[in-house]
Amino acid sequence: MYIVTLTYCVSHERIDDALPAHRVYLDAQFAAGNFIAAGPKLPRDGGVIVASNMDRARLDTILAADPFAQQELATYAVTEFKATRLAPGLNLPVPEAS
Structure with missing residues (x-):
């Protein structure tokens, strides 16, 4: 499992211009089962x-x-971790076979 932290490196105006394409990208990743949560950071300096x-x-x-990566609008930091405890009722995708 991964926590991906995006940090914007451009103005909010440029982020807002790319946001519709970013949302389409997110929708596709959720539909494919790749992402399980996403949202903006507060304050809004990334996601x-x-x-x-x-x-x-x-x-x-x-x-x-x-699109944020392709247009160089944000940087990405990835933290991998192994979830050993989940809240009751929380179902995560089954890991792929190695």
Whole structure:
């Protein structure tokens, strides 16, 4: 599982211009089962994505397809962790076979 932290490196105006394309990208990743949570940081200086069910190389490829990455609007920091406890009722995707 991964926590991806985006930090904007351009004005909010440029972020807002790219936001519709970024949302389409997010929708596709949620539909594919790659992302399980996403949203803006507060204060609004970037965002956070929780990703699961993939190896790091695949995650890097997926993140490179984000319009924010392609337009160099944000930087990305990735933290991998192993979830050993989940809240009751929280179901996560089953990891891929290695």
